[in-house]
Amino acid sequence: MAVITTTEATPVAAPAKRRRLRFVANPKATTGLVLLGAFAVLAVIGPWIAPFDPSERGGDLMQGPSGAHWFGTTHLGQDIFSQVLVGTRSIMFVGFLAGIVATVLSVLVGVTSGYLGGMGGEGLSALSNVFLVIPALPLIIIITSSLPETTDLTIALVIGLTSWAWNARVLRAQTLSLRRRDYVEAARATGESTWRIILFEIMPNLTAVIASGFVGTVIFAVISEITLAFIGVSVSSGWNWGTVLYWAQSQQALAQGAWWWFVPAGLAIALLGTALSLVNFGIDEFVSPRLRGGGRTSVKTVDGRTVRMRVGFTPVLGDGTAREEKP
Template sequence: MSVTNPSETVALATPDAPASAPASTRRPRRGLLRGILGNRKAAFGACVLLLFGVVALAAPLLAPGNPSLITAIASQPPSLEHLFGTTAKGQDVLALTMHGARTSLLVGFVVGAAATLVGLLVGVASAYFGRVIDDLLSLVTNVFLLIPGLPLLVILAAFLPPGIGTVVVVLIITGWAGSARVLRSQALSIRSKDFVAAAVVTGEHPLRIMFREILPNMASIVMSTFLACVIFGIGAQAGLEFLGLGDASVVSWGTNLYWASNDGALFTGAWWAFVPSGLCIALVAFALAMVNYAVDEVTNPRLRTTKKGRTRA
């Protein structure tokens, strides 16, 4: 019977320990995209978003000309000539819906990217530096979180000149605080890890630690925050424009709902004037929510365990 020397066991295990820790931290980042692409919810959401993106890009080819021009008899129901009917002014609803997708999707993704970036910078800087910087940034974040969102949106949109740029700026100002709070909490938990402490001890630059050590380990939460901010941007823009606080001359899903309300489409029974734009907003938000849930499902071990348990049952 052979007896293993304890010193040999320690010697064999010691070289493997440092190599396994970085591998465990890199494995979620490397397999994140692969897991999301293989998820059915993410595939469904991505197909819906791709469809809307293709329609938005091809809108000038599918419906050439100015969609706001009067081209038919007013208040006509859907037919072979006008698939989505016409508005009370005689505009083609299908053309308005396709051209409106360009503006609404552009504003939503720009607001989502900008709000996530601001929240990421504030959250990571607050968690890494701590002390005075953390107190100041947390104070500013709390102020924006305590102010009611809708009244602030209405006040800013009412006093600033109307336009797409104004809507984007207003939504970024009112939408970054929530993402900053979520990302700060995640960055605080990563800040206490051993590999971050080792980077600090070796004298690495704070920016390199934040962007090379902390940020890559926050990929899943950053993606989820971005998708939530895009949903907020599309819905908030439609809400502002429905209230008449946007530029009514710009074609978007929100202005389509605004003009349908002004023309009394709901009271006259012209459901085709407002259902397409409202349904598009709901479908895009649902698709983004499905992708967001898929990201959470791939990166959350509890959800993976529950799914495996249901499959076995």
């Protein structure tokens, strides 16, 4: 008598879950996310844990770092550590709000114009082309200088409304490539509505591109906010890292040897830029499997022949998933 045995299949993680785990396991992305999380925490609790009022004057003028003032003091006795802590909230708020506004506009204009086509699509494409050729930073300076009051919200909105065009062009090009795919044609043949096809068929395939564009816009917004503060076009009653550098430059801190006045703010800018860039690199490697792996060569002998194999090369299968190959 034949005995039939059955084995229970081992559940396999869903492709989406595997992709998320692969992104989190990326050392660049992980390092960037940890640094961003630290800055986000400082942005929330910074004004509460600052040891001094950043605008409060004291008797210790132009003092170097010490136990009382970790980052030293200014020419007015103001605590630089408190200024850097309080200024983190302004930088993070402007950067991420501007990134959200620009990303929403780029998705609306880019994906819509790429999928719909016709006169409406060409009109939206022409609108993005107009904003693309306008120099963003000079326009931001003119707008903020013309306003009676420049708050963080105003600066974030101005940066976001003037920096969406490039991402819109990228999303339009990707949408033009996706709208003729078989699964989109099948969804259209079954009678699904246009907006359902855009939201559930096209948008999931643009997630990584949208995320990369968002990170790039945040970097641009942070640099723009610091530039505006450094040249004096910023919130008059607030503090950010650019304001610290503005007062250090106006009081010739470098000539006086007061390195502690501008180095902490400069390091904070560099760390935040590094964190955003690492996240962006992680997204690029997540989207492009060929960027993953170290690319070292392994030499093996097979049937008396020497075979060189690339370790870490990740080919892409026909269904869009990646398969790890190891020698």
